[in-house]
Amino acid sequence: MNAMTSPDLSQATPHPAPFLRVEDLRVKFVSRDATVRAVNGISFNLERGKVLCVIGESGSGKSVMMRSLLRLHPKKRTVIEGTMMVGEHDIGAVSDRAMTQLRGSLISMVFQEPMTALDPLYTVGDQIAETVRRHEGLSKEAAWARALELLELVRVPSPERRLKAYPHELSGGLRQRAVIAMALSCRPSLLLADEPTTALDASVQIQILVLLRKIQQEMGMSMIFVTHDLGVAAQIADQVAVMYAGRIIEYGNARDVLLNPQHPYTKAMLAATAKDQDRNLPLEAIAGNPPDLRALPDGCSFAPRCKYAGPDCIVTMPPPVTDIRGHMARCFKVEAADGPLAFDERVAEPA
């Protein structure tokens, strides 16, 4: 088993220099009372034009990881360790000034709540034009013309009128389109989408999702898409990363992870979806609560809720196990003897 264990994911990736490389990212929030370890050693790569879906429940560190890529956390209370390379830019090392120039142009972000993500006192056009002017130094007229094009790009009906509208005059779906237009305004190479469909109606969710996927492919952007909706992940992901307590516990191609889940947490999550379930039975739920990030256990963070957990799971953090296709799971009971990962609950944990 040890022979197949590879802590460095980049070895499993065919291309030598991926567009986005995150290595052993750790994020801590320090306050007087406690230290919250929100992200505890994340590594992954993402190629140009690919979509990585990050799945996990609330508090698993998804959003914190995304905000770290833009360095949006308050400096004073946050400790970020590890490497984040976007293209040739080392996010951890660039100056604050350079960072503001990268935000919105190289990397931009779409947030979960379209209701509160826009400044209520500025028109939609102003807010989009502001971004364009900031990064590309266009005149006011040119920036507004670009804003109009962008609203057309995100399929906002009667865009001329919507440019002059204030956020409160638009529906949730239109606002999210405006937010997306703003994020796309300077043709970013990496789009971070933090649950962009969660706050929307189901019918609007699909529209936004299809739109994002289409634009992502047209523009050849890389995208990290955070969601806790597995159906959404299946729709748009090339790669899927499952996060739990600030770690990636399973990672791989979307097909591998969603059709052949290995980690007990991923399995349990997939079992808890409504699709193909017997209508008369209650949905399965994962027992217990997510761990307290202020006092993480030494061993596997999922062990207290895991029905397969043995005594060692609680003591030692399982190392990543990776197969030849790059499918990775962090579980003692997963093996990659020949070919794809396989879960075997009889496998004993190492002493």
Next chain:
Amino acid sequence: MWLYAGRRIVLTIPILLGVTIICFALVQIAPGDPIQNLLSPTATAQDAARLRAAYGLDQPLMVQYFIWLGKVCVGNLGMSISDNVPVAGEVLHAFVNTIVIALISVVLAFVVSMIFGVIAAYRTGSLADRLITAVAVFGISVPPFWLGVILVIFFAVDLSWLPATGMGASGSETFSYFRWADFKFAIMPIIALALPPLGIMTRTTRSSIAEILNQDFIQTLRAKGLSEAQVIVHAVVNIMPQAVAMLGLQLGYLIGGSVLVETVFTWPGTGYLLNKAVLTRDIPLLQGTILVLATAFVLINLVVDLAQSLIDPRLKRS
């Protein structure tokens, strides 16, 4: 917008009527008889009745009110009993003196409190924050008349930099704020008036900015690459509706509540006039002054409401 403004203006009419009723009633409720003050000690009851009739004080209250209201509408606030000059002219003159220093004080306080509040909110817990908070708490807690006296002792008596009281040699008729010889008389009253609103507005600015900086859209602004200065501009624009409301309220307080400061500096404004009217039981003067002050308060609120709806598009619809 115009519809909203029109409705808002129409709505002030009943408020103004209410103001006149209260002004009128307050004086009726007040104890004491103004006629007694005018009579010589040897006057008879007949003399008193004659004088009472001359001022119309023998009529039923309703009649007195409507006669008074009719006169008020054409700008006749009656004759001052103690000085025997038209109240309207006297009040107007005093009001100009009051409103100008009140405006200067409140604008000064507003600008400084914006700067202080933003710094304090942006650097919460820092030395600057604590210093600013100390100044603000000082401003809120110090009685302005005491501050006035201290200012006089320090700048007028000890240092002789500024004149202690009054409006200077040129008098209030030809007073000009653009002439240093005149303006120096206004400096200490302005400081004494500006400090309390400065304290209050600094505190509110600090908390509103801190609240805005915690909102989601601030993160969007940072995420799209704005500099911190640009983010602060957004935050300041967002607290403007509240800030303007605060400004109007403070201006109202300064206009109505400057009695103590104006008395300390013998500044011939409405506060000074009010004090004089109360002490001499000069009812027409008192009524006229209160009416002008209350009307000013109502109009300031109207302007504030209109300004708020101009800044915040969400208010237009309601």
